[in-house]
Amino acid sequence: MQAIIQEAAGRVESGSKNPHQRFYRPELDVLRFGAFFLVLVSHTLPSPDGPGFKLHILRAIRYTGSLGVPIFFLLSAYLITELLLREREFTGTVHIRAFYLRRILRIWPIYFLVLLGTYFYGLFSPANRIPLAGIASYLLLAGNWYTLLANHWLPLAALPLWSIGIEEQFYLIWPSVVRVAGKRTIFLVSVLLWITCQLVLLALSYRNVKISPVIWLNSFTHFQYFALGALISLLFRDLVPKLGYLKRICLALLGLLSLFIAEFSFSVFDQHDVAVVAKTVPGYMLVGVGAVLLFVAAFGASIPAAAKPFVALGKISYGLYVYHGICIHLSIMLAEQVFQIHHFRVVVAYVLGLPLTIVVSMLSYRYIETPFLRLKERFTLVQSRTV
Numbered sequence: 106m107q108a109i110i111q112e113a114a115g116r117v118e119s120g121s122k123n124p125h126q127r128f129y130r131p132e133l134d135v136l137r138f139g140a141f142f143l144v145l146v147s148h149t150l151p152s153p154d155g156p157g158f159k160l161h162i163l164r165a166i167r168y169t170g171s172l173g174v175p176i177f178f179l180l181s182a183y184l185i186t187e188l189l190l191r192e193r194e195f196t197g198t199v200h201i202r203a204f205y206l207r208r209i210l211r212i213w214p215i216y217f218l219v220l221l222g223t224y225f226y227g228l229f230s231p232a233n234r235i236p237l238a239g240i241a242s243y244l245l246l247a248g249n250w251y252t253l254l255a256n257h258w259l260p261l262a263a264l265p266l267w268s269i270g271i272e273e274q275f276y277l278i279w280p281s282v283v284r285v286a287g288k289r290t291i292f293l294v295s296v297l298l299w300i301t302c303q304l305v306l307l308a309l310s311y312r313n314v315k316i317s318p319v320i321w322l323n324s325f326t327h328f329q330y331f332a333l334g335a336l337i338s339l340l341f342r343d344l345v346p347k348l349g350y351l352k353r354i355c356l357a358l359l360g361l362l363s364l365f366i367a368e369f370s371f372s373v374f375d376q377h378d379v380a381v382v383a384k385t386v387p388g389y390m391l392v393g394v395g396a397v398l399l400f401v402a403a404f405g406a407s408i409p410a411a412a413k414p415f416v417a418l419g420k421i422s423y424g425l426y427v428y429h430g431i432c433i434h435l436s437i438m439l440a441e442q443v444f445q446i447h448h449f450r451v452v453v454a455y456v457l458g459l460p461l462t463i464v465v466s467m468l469s470y471r472y473i474e475t476p477f478l479r480l481k482e483r484f485t486l487v488q489s490r491t492v
């Protein structure tokens with residue numbers, strides 16, 4: 106691998122960037138933490154049933170939080186596509202083996218740790234038991250399809266793992282596309298993938314399937330956000346928008362409003378709704394609009410001193426995302442069994458659960474993830490952020 110990196114340096118033409126120069130945009134770590142916080146909202150706020158405008162608003166606020174997942178997907182596709190394109194420019198190709206080794210070393214350690222930990226915990230807690238078919242599906246990184254077909258959700262402790270499987274499914278093909286295709290072809294493939302996703306949503310909506318889990322957990326529902334991330338990488342390669350803070354705040358608010366309207370008016374996540382062509386297809390398109398607006402609002406922004414902690418939290422956002430279900434569950438259980446607090450679950454989740462999630466994620470990053478990340482650097486041709 107060192108020989109490949111040395112060869113990359115020799116391929117750099119005049120005017121090209123140094124392949125050893127890190128590509129890192131800290132403002133996107135802030136956005137990554139924001140995406141996690143949206144997901145946290147969806148897993149902590151109550152979802153009151155019943156008619157009425159106020160209750161509908163409360164449900165929409167909670168379900169809007171789930172739309173942090175498409176933001177994660179868009180960010181991931183943007184960063185991976187950008188790094189693969191740089192690798193191809195610097196070395197003349199994309200090294201597929203090195204790519205998958207990097208993904209394995211980054212994603213698998215705590216993914217399988219949480220999955221197997223939840224499984225063994227379920228052996229002693231029937232309410233949290235995972236069937237063997239579910240374990241097998243998640244071990245194969247196809248857990249979303251198991252949950253979709255069996256309608257059997259994992260316990261909250263391991264609930265976020267379905268989305269990691271979708272991300273890994275997308276990366277089964279994407280490095281090969283970037284390796285063999287020119288930028289124009291990559292652009293066309295991304296557009297065709299986005300269109301294919303709309304056609305799949307259209308077909309499912311005609312059948313009036315349930316929004317959750319059939320639409321929400323379908324890989325093609327979310328591949329469109331990977332396509333958008335790849336398109337952004339191509340379109341913004343040499344363009345960093347120079348926007349003032351007021352414009353960025355307005356774009357961010359528009360992005361959040363788009364996500365809220367997607368749920369409030371189009372019910373893209375509401376578990377009690379079925380897919381309808383006139384609502385589901387445009388609703389998920391609007392989710393894409395919101396994710397893109399939030400990306401543009403963040404991309405190229407300077408980081409004020411007050412936002413530095415959010416950069417650090419964004420750096421451990423993978424752990425925050427994976428561990429928050431466990432920490433919330435433990436916090437509520439502790440409050441009920443030790444302190445006899447049987448109400449105010451939302452307060453417990455944020456006062457105790459969120460700090461616990463941050464501490465666990467920091468420890469995980471330091472003692473579990475960092476050794477693998479250091480090993481990952483041995484297979485890295487274009488450096489991103491430091492470990």
